[in-house]
Amino acid sequence: MARAVTWLDVFTARPLTGNGLAVVHDADGLDDETMLGFARETRLSETSFVQTATEADADYRNRIWMTTGELGFAGHPSLGVAVAVARARGEREARYVQQTRPGLQPIDVELGDSVARASMLQEPAVLGAEVEPGRALGPLGLGAGDAHPELAPQVVSTGLTQLMVPVRDRAVLDRVAPDVAALRELLGPLGCTCAYVAFCEPEREAARARSFFVETAGVTEDPATGSAAGPLMAYLHARAGAARLTVEQGVEMGRPSRLECEAGERVRVGGEAVVVLDGMLAL
Numbered sequence: 001m002a003r004a005v006t007w008l009d010v011f012t013a014r015p016l017t018g019n020g021l022a023v024v025h026d027a028d029g030l031d032d033e034t035m036l037g038f039a040r041e042t043r044l045s046e047t048s049f050v051q052t053a054t055e056a057d058a059d060y061r062n063r064i065w066m067t068t069g070e071l072g073f074a075g076h077p078s079l080g081v082a083v084a085v086a087r088a089r090g091e092r093e094a095r096y097v098q099q100t101r102p103g104l105q106p107i108d109v110e111l112g113d114s115v116a117r118a119s120m121l122q123e124p125a126v127l128g129a130e131v132e133p134g135r136a137l138g139p140l141g142l143g144a145g146d147a148h149p150e151l152a153p154q155v156v157s158t159g160l161t162q163l164m165v166p167v168r169d170r171a172v173l174d175r176v177a178p179d180v181a182a183l184r185e186l187l188g189p190l191g192c193t194c195a196y197v198a199f200c201e202p203e204r205e206a207a208r209a210r211s212f213f214v215e216t217a218g219v220t221e222d223p224a225t226g227s228a229a230g231p232l233m234a235y236l237h238a239r240a241g242a243a244r245l246t247v248e249q250g251v252e253m254g255r256p257s258r259l260e261c262e263a264g265e266r267v268r269v270g271g272e273a274v275v276v277l278d279g280m281l282a283l
Contacts, residue, residue, distance in 0.1 A: 011224035019224035039065035058099035072101030073159035075226015119270025125234035128155030141177030156231035202240035223250030224257035233261035
């Protein structure tokens, strides 16, 4: 059976920047082994499969796969899938509710002639344990002196658990050099998917970030991580009273991305997206 595939770049208005995503439509008949295999074939940080919802209030189910296995929730796949679904349904503006493992997330979509915009309400924030600065920074090739003097590293989730690692200035971001074994040892016991290294300026409602996670090939940098930008918004709202945040990410990779966040009972994360190609998957 041939299935439509939409390939997008998310959190950007310019093709070949932002974070790439492959979306497989009408994926009800695909088993887990095939979904994982195709995710490995794309070699993207995540690949999504759109299935029929099993919850009454959801419009569709979003199955999200890394090359190492399935993720319960992620940011750019959520926005990218909503854009792909709106295009497939011929809807210029829509509000969808997607089903993922943590729950149901409302997503607003607006399609332009060449650039789409989408935003989502992530899950309620859960602020977890603080992590000693040296323990958080060492696996990233940094020292305790690179830590932000007031903002401690902390585990935070708005649907997916991530480690926030604020640093003292922007220049620190250029020196990040993760060690795969040490990063795995850090993130695993904390239940975190990535270390989100960020220079934060809450008074300017701005941050610059880099995101690192471990996969089979080693440490991978992610060009745009909506499931970490949401926790960073919740973190800065709780600690510094920030109500909004624009996060720049992916610059060091040559894949500049822009993530727009708003605080609230549930953090909202949004941005732009562009379609790179449409095709068919013969599976």
